[in-house]
Amino acid sequence: MKPLFTFNNSKKAPKNDQPDRAVPVSRPLSHSLEANLLELQQGVGKSSDVVFRRIGQITDKFPLALVYINGLVNSDKVNQAILQPLTESTDLKEKEMTAEAAFNLIQDQIVKVSDMAELKTFETLQASLFEGNTVILTEGMNRALAADTAGWEKRSITEPSSHGVIRGPKESFTEDLRTGTALLRRRIKSPDLRVEEYKIGQRTQTSIAIVYLKGIADEEVLAELRRRLNGINTDRVLGSNYIEELIGDGGLTPFPTIQNTERPDAIAGGVLEGQIGILIDGTPFSLLAPSVFFNFFQSVEDYNQRFDISSFLRIIRYLSFFVSMMLPALYIAITTFHQEMVPTTLLVSLAAQREGVPFPALIEALMMELTFDVLREAGVRMPRAIGPAISIVGALVLGQAAVQAGLVSAAMVIVVSFTAICNFVIPAQTMANVIRLLRFLMMLIAGILGLFGIMSFLIVLLIHMAGLHSFGVPYLKPVAPMTPRYLKDIFIRAPHWMMKTRPKIAAAQETQKQSSVPEVKPADRSSQHKEDDSP
Structure with a gap:
């Protein structure tokens, strides 16, 4: 049964209730280093935590400048991978060096970071700064480089404060999005695990990742989830409940239609069953969709004991x-x-x-x-x-x-x-x-x-x-509409060797979770007793 999208739940505010921030106009960078720095200083309001570091005139033609936000970057990484290589480089001091050649040399050889990106507008430059990158500006170029130097303080992985279990993993998500995706990758080592990232919130620019298994998750459900996420028009996302209310079904119903949990094994189990995980940066609670009524009575501990x-x-x-x-x-x-x-x-x-x-x-x-x-x-x-x-x-x-x-x-x-x-x-x-x-x-x-x-x-x-x-x-599936073969994990939990197929509740199709179970035979004790009795 294909999903029936009878509810349009991308809650759009009326025109008079739209956030009070106008749509930004793309402004290209200038060839002048001083003009770019002045424009950037005006854009961030001369905030004290934004550092403008002029390296000095390494060459006679191309002075450089670094811009980063103190507290969002790893200072040791900035010094060792960017600042020190730039000041000690002899190739940049060649007299015949052009601005384009210097820019390419910095990007390809000098700066020693794993992730580099080119920036062409002030809007992308500011967004890159707020993500913990260090921006490198050069004289004579209307482009900039963003080096990945993010290194803000974050909480270590601890035991979940909610959804506790006696027998099972003791790890929980943290407020860091990349830690969350890494915890899922540790559990699902499959190339079919896909991670798509979105930026939601005009002012907060919160990173949100949807996680699913290609070929298992329903493509129509994925398309509907993407549509609802792209339809969100708000200036803030500070927690998982913001997303849950903005994309959830049901309107004024008191019943939740999206699960939330801080356990990576719960998200991994749902993804393996065909659900889609939604991870939000800044909160340890992640979401699972679609979710039916009976999902809220299942615990991860059910699968860790008899x-x-x-x-x-x-x-x-x-x-x-x-x-x-x-x-x-x-x-x-x-x-x-x-x-x-x-x-x-x-x-x-x-x-x-x-x-x-x-x-x-x-x-x-x-x-x-x-x-x-x-x-x-x-x-x-x-x-x-x-x-x-x-x-x-x-x-x-x-x-x-x-x-x-x-x-x-x-x-x-x-x-x-x-x-x-x-x-x-x-x-x-x-x-x-x-x-x-x-x-x-x-x-x-x-x-x-x-x-x-x-x-x-x-x-x-x-x-x-x-x-x-x-x-x-349907919220009461597989009871209404009734599908008897999917009831093995609803009111009771059948043995693992009986649940060979993945129920087509959230998945695109009914696929096998396991093909065969090893046959268990009782041990032949008679021959063993004879051997023990022999001299």
Whole structure:
């Protein structure tokens, strides 16, 4: 089934909301070195971190100048690979040297860096400076050279702060884009792995790379992703959520249609399944598209342990999803409208607990849920050393005090606590946040319409999810539309030797992941025992 691109989600701002920066006009460089330096100084506003280094008149005809941004370059590399070779070169001091010959000599022989590029306009020159390059300007040439000397400080590879696993790799992406692509190259050593880079954001000029496997990723999905990225018209991209909201499907839906993770093995696994990875410079969180609903309940740890344990844990996640979303609403509906559904002994116990509570069950549940969310946010924002203590102690003290004061019942404290615990089971934080929102809506409906309202809300929610797409892929695929042979890795995780083909959910076609499995035979112990018993 080919993707159906029924949603146009390249969000374009109206004309009166366009960024306040005009489209830059290409301005060519001058043959005069002083004119180029003056124009460049005016362009960057004489910023103190932009270094203009006049080398001196190495030749009688062609003075040189280096321009770079302090903090974005490796100073040792600038000195050893550019400055020192230029000052010590004897070839540039020949009297018959022309400007063109000197320019080519610097580019081909003198400067010892791995990557060199020619620049012809001030716009490309400024962009090159902001990427950490050193620009070499010469007298008599309307071109410049950009030498790759990037060397800013960056964070080392550490263990992921989210999406933690017990058994599996302990590496995470960093804020450096090249580190991210290198981590993927280490895992997928295939020439079919393609990396395409984009610059998005008129002012931030953020580097964004899409990563996919040629022949595995769907070309129509790739074309749609490129169209949406090229259609972004904004002046800033400071994190992965900017891109996620600008290119994602669904409009105002609360459900995420793009995964985010900081684990390289998760991105590599998705790319091998036909998804497309999106890496953003400046943030450790990368994106995976297209993504269906069931992808958010899968963890990389599912594939690093036995299939039976993984299947059990995955079923636990689905059950936790429904419990976290529906348990407070069911409690409100049953205790308010449907007391006949509760056993008599339990009903008497609940009535005794609520005898002194002045609020109805709906207000009681909303108070407890809001209190718990406030405590959780306080634990996140507080300093790391005391944050967990504040959240745990606050929940215990406030819960116990509220029960003793008669504001809430003990049963409500149990319901809210178990709901919160189930919410933490969901491996994708974006899906867990969706459950938090839906829980409040469902509680309000349950307090007004009871179980009838809950069932009506679930039907509307299911219809809404069935209408969602992620880059043309139905959001509930392979359940709706139903494709039984693709269910081996949805509700349970089948053994690796059973999943021989790649499911055609995000991939261009159903291709084989493995062709054969070695036959395992039980060892013949009888001959071994005979040999052991022989003298």
